[in-house]
Amino acid sequence: MVPLSYYLVLSGILFACGVTGFLIKRNIITIFMSIELMLNGVNLSFVAFAAHWHALAGQIFVFFVMVVAAAEAAVGLAIIIAVYRTRETLNVDRVNLLKL
Amino acid sequence: MISVHLILFLMFGAIALAGAINLLAQTHPINSALSLIAVMAALAGEYLLLGAEFVAAVQVIVYAGAVMVLFVFVIMLLNAGVEEHTQGSRVAILFGVPGTLLGSILIGWVVLRHSGTEAVAAGALPGAPTTIGPMLFHEFLLPFEITSILILIAIMGAVVLASKPPTAPPAALRKVN
Numbered sequence: 001m002v003p004l005s006y007y008l009v010l011s012g013i014l015f016a017c018g019v020t021g022f023l024i025k026r027n028i029i030t031i032f033m034s035i036e037l038m039l040n041g042v043n044l045s046f047v048a049f050a051a052h053w054h055a056l057a058g059q060i061f062v063f064f065v066m067v068v069a070a071a072e073a074a075v076g077l078a079i080i081i082a083v084y085r086t087r088e089t090l091n092v093d094r095v096n097l098l099k100l
Numbered sequence: 101m102i103s104v105h106l107i108l109f110l111m112f113g114a115i116a117l118a119g120a121i122n123l124l125a126q127t128h129p130i131n132s133a134l135s136l137i138a139v140m141a142a143l144a145g146e147y148l149l150l151g152a153e154f155v156a157a158v159q160v161i162v163y164a165g166a167v168m169v170l171f172v173f174v175i176m177l178l179n180a181g182v183e184e185h186t187q188g189s190r191v192a193i194l195f196g197v198p199g200t201l202l203g204s205i206l207i208g209w210v211v212l213r214h215s216g217t218e219a220v221a222a223g224a225l226p227g228a229p230t231t232i233g234p235m236l237f238h239e240f241l242l243p244f245e246i247t248s249i250l251i252l253i254a255i256m257g258a259v260v261l262a263s264k265p266p267t268a269p270p271a272a273l274r275k276v277n
Contacts, residue, residue: 001103001105001106002105002106002109002149005211005212006109006113007109007146007150008211009208009211009212010113010116010117010146012204012207012208012211013117013120014116014117014120014139016200016204017120017121017123017124018120020124020200021123021124023192023196024124025124025183026183026184026185027129027180027183029129029133029171029174029175029178029180030123030129030132030183032171033123033129033132033133033136033171034123036136036163036167037120037123037136037139040139040140040143040163043143043155043159044143044146044147047146047147047150047152047155048150050150050152050227051150051151051152056226056227056231056232056235057235057239057240059152059154059155059227059232060232060235060236060240062152062155063154063155063158063232063236064243064247066158066159066162066163067247067250067251068247068250069163069167070162070166070167070251070254071250071251071253071254072254073167073170073171074170074254074255074257074258075254075257075258075261077170077171077174077258077262078257078258078259078260078261078262079261080174080178081174081177081178081261081262082261082262084178085264090129090178090180090183091183091184
């Protein structure tokens with residue numbers, strides 16, 4: 001038996017790691033992976049709350065979050081490829097102009 | 101009392117945490133991607149402990165499988181190297197670190213103090229595909245269909261964005277400036 005708060009604390013720490021990575025990382029791909037980490041932290045809270053309140057809808061929401069995350073990964077990585085093609089760098093500090 | 105459930109929770113939680121911290125510590129994106137795969141696999145174990153069998157399976161297949169393969173593929177395609185360090189903002193460190201500490205202590209205190217202390221039992225909720233499926237195709241039919249349109253748009257968007265521009269190549273663009 002594990003208290004609900006343990007799951008929430010783990011989920012919060014994972015989300016905080018994602019936020020930290022988003023802020024301190026310079027590689028655009030790693031920043032993108034940090035976003036995925038945040039989504040995973042949120043998913044854990046969804047499943048923990050679903051088990052706690054006996055509401056199956058929480059697991060359905062996780063399913064939708066995963067679908068949106070997959071779509072986001074496909075479009076985001078395509079954008080990264082397009083950025084790399086024009087700038088020839090993955091460092092976000094060097095991507096500071098809207099127009100070349 | 102220490103139960104098997106708690107031991108498994110702590111084990112998977114430690115793996116997830118170590119992976120998340122390793123993601124931040126590594127400078128090469130491929131190492132970060134591999135630690136993210138470890139986080140996702142450990143989270144699938146946590147979902148199994150919570151009785152969400154379907155979500156655990158989808159987590160492994162879609163997240164640890166498809167999405168992360170896409171990430172690794174792009175890292176190798178772009179030949180991403182070790183990330184270079186640039187000078188960060190001093191104001192961000194001056195205000196960000198104490199602010200983050202304060203915020204996390206506050207949130208942790210509220211969660212530990214005010215959330216329910218009743219335990220979540222393993223397999224308390226049937227999360228098998230046989231119970232998820234009917235719910236997905238009855239109560240959540242409209243969101244499900246809308247997601248299919250979203251995925252279609254994402255596919256088209258990815259193809260359009262990643263395809264080479266037919267007109268001027270980037271080298272010619274740079275010469276104009």
